[in-house]
Amino acid sequence: MDHARLSRSQRKPLFQQVYDHIWNRIQRAEWTEHNKLPSVRMLAEELNVNRLTVFKAYQQLKEEKKIYVKYKSGYYVHPGTQMPFKDLDVPIVSSYVQKSHLSEIHQVPATYQFSHALIDPNLMPNRYFSEYVKEIFDLYPTVLSTYSTIQGDEELRESLALYFADKHRFHLTHDDILITSGSQQAIDLIARMLIEPADTVLLERPTYSAAIDIFQQHGARIVSVDIHPYGYDLNQVEQLMKQHKPRFFYLNPTFHNPTGYIVPAEQRKQLVELAEQYRCFLIEDDPFRDIYFEQEPPLPLFSYSTEGYVIYIRSFSKYVAPGLRIAAVCSHSSLRKHLFTVKSLADNGTPLLNQKMFLHYFKSKRLQQHILKLQTALSVRKSIMESELSRTNWTWDSPAGGLNLWVELPKTIVMEMLLVKCLEQSISFVPGPICDPSKQLTSWIRLSYSYINEKQLSIGMKKLIHLAEQLDS
Numbered sequence: 137m138d139h140a141r142l143s144r145s146q147r148k149p150l151f152q153q154v155y156d157h158i159w160n161r162i163q164r165a166e167w168t169e170h171n172k173l174p175s176v177r178m179l180a181e182e183l184n185v186n187r188l189t190v191f192k193a194y195q196q197l198k199e200e201k202k203i204y205v206k207y208k209s210g211y212y213v214h215p216g217t218q219m220p221f222k223d224l225d226v227p228i229v230s231s232y233v234q235k236s237h238l239s240e241i242h243q244v245p246a247t248y249q250f251s252h253a254l255i256d257p258n259l260m261p262n263r264y265f266s267e268y269v270k271e272i273f274d275l276y277p278t279v280l281s282t283y284s285t286i287q288g289d290e291e292l293r294e295s296l297a298l299y300f301a302d303k304h305r306f307h308l309t310h311d312d313i314l315i316t317s318g319s320q321q322a323i324d325l326i327a328r329m330l331i332e333p334a335d336t337v338l339l340e341r342p343t344y345s346a347a348i349d350i351f352q353q354h355g356a357r358i359v360s361v362d363i364h365p366y367g368y369d370l371n372q373v374e375q376l377m378k379q380h381k382p383r384f385f386y387l388n389p390t391f392h393n394p395t396g397y398i399v400p401a402e403q404r405k406q407l408v409e410l411a412e413q414y415r416c417f418l419i420e421d422d423p424f425r426d427i428y429f430e431q432e433p434p435l436p437l438f439s440y441s442t443e444g445y446v447i448y449i450r451s452f453s454k455y456v457a458p459g460l461r462i463a464a465v466c467s468h469s470s471l472r473k474h475l476f477t478v479k480s481l482a483d484n485g486t487p488l489l490n491q492k493m494f495l496h497y498f499k500s501k502r503l504q505q506h507i508l509k510l511q512t513a514l515s516v517r518k519s520i521m522e523s524e525l526s527r528t529n530w531t532w533d534s535p536a537g538g539l540n541l542w543v544e545l546p547k548t549i550v551m552e553m554l555l556v557k558c559l560e561q562s563i564s565f566v567p568g569p570i571c572d573p574s575k576q577l578t579s580w581i582r583l584s585y586s587y588i589n590e591k592q593l594s595i596g597m598k599k600l601i602h603l604a605e606q607l608d609s
């Protein structure tokens with residue numbers, strides 16, 4: 137049994153941990169619909185907690201209609217509460233439409249893959265990496281026989297520090313950088329480090345959907361900030377900071393996922409000032425910066441930071457190698473020590489081989505050549521998608537970089553129906569509500585133009601539009 141997982145030192149209240157524990161077991165189908173749950177006494181003994189704690193968890197599950205009570209008999213699992221995908225007889229489409237997390241959507245195979253905000257593997261530098269493996273072992277024969285330092289390989293951090301200083305005017309040394317296993321891990325580590333029970337965090341609406349899941353899982357209360365083609369309404373941001381005293385504002389201001397919007401330079405400086413005034417950290421997630429089609433985007437918010445209120449996350453997954461899982465976190469303040477602690481608890485350091493492989497590529501001239509080629513290839517794919525969409529009355533703002541179009545469907549098309557029909561034809565996209573902390577934005581979809589080749593893209597878009605026309609009432 138699992139009671140070791142309940143921790144009195146954890147920041148989550150004990151009854152909430154018991155609640156999660158029961159709910160997990162229901163989700164894993166250990167108890168299925170109409171099954172009787174253990175009595176309060178039994179579960180309290182099993183988990184080594186007070187009966188009142190179990191009672192409180194049961195009461196909350198009951199209020200949320202996940203379980204029900206039979207008079208003088210006990211608690212039972214409510215029907216229809218379990219995840220749908222363990223039943224193989226359920227058609228994939230019906231389970232797909234109930235999926236509410238990006239990772240679940242990505243598991244659905246599709247020929248016309250518009251849901252992946254990843255670059256076509258055929259455009260990635262695979263050949264160079266296969267050459268590098270041998271070279272790395274020649275250079276560092278013990279690379280697999282040791283851990284990386286928790287903070288990350290020093291040679292890599294030195295290279296990154298020089299690059300950030302030169303390119304983005306960051307004032308930092310390699311000691312200010314932590315290497316993480318992708319930016320998703322960085323987001324999770326920062327959430328672990330900063331979020332206390334009942335803390336409020338600000339998130340753009342729409343936003344990167346995994347960030348919503350992570351912050352919610354850490355118990356944060358989420359308040360949304362609207363993002364527009366011109367950036368934010370800074371009065372709204374200030375009002376929210378004043379009213380809610382948020383712990384941090386997580387943002388993706390450069391070729392924002394999913395909209396592609398860019399927060400203009402003048403707002404960046406003001407945002408940092410607001411953050412300092414209201415003592416609200418800004419978590420700047422910046423994975424798409426180099427995927428621009430016309431001009432380089434404005435400097436990161438971190439470049440304006442003097443008082444340590446900006447934490448900068450730079451992933452290299454998108455255009456170097458998602459499989460290497462390399463991202464850098466830059467922070468100035470005393471937070472750094474805590475960040476290293478959570479990283480050490482998570483995995484004792486990102487694999488050294490991956491860091492050395494990345495470093496090799498990062499220092500070579502090939503990276504810049506690769507980025508230039510990618511910018512052209514992706515701009516062509518974006519034009520193809522937009523040219524197909526131009527036959528419709530759907531609306532979107534053409535992004536100047538990034539991997540996605542954020543498209544509003546006319547009200548006459550029911551997005552969920554379109555999703556079902558598309559899936560039947562092996563076409564996938566990301567439904568808007570997944571990117572919305574309040575699960576609205578039901579007329580919006582995210583279409584990624586980066587993952588499939590030009591020909592497939594054109595065929596897939598024609599099919600998608602045709603299906604939508606059939607549904608349009």
Ligand SMILES: Cc1ncc(COP(=O)(O)O)c(C=O)c1O
Nearest residue numbers: 318319320344388393421451453
């Ligand atoms: C805004 C944003 N942040 C983070 C990530 C995760 O990237 P990584 O592969 O570095 O974990 C993604 C991936 O799509 C993203 O869009």
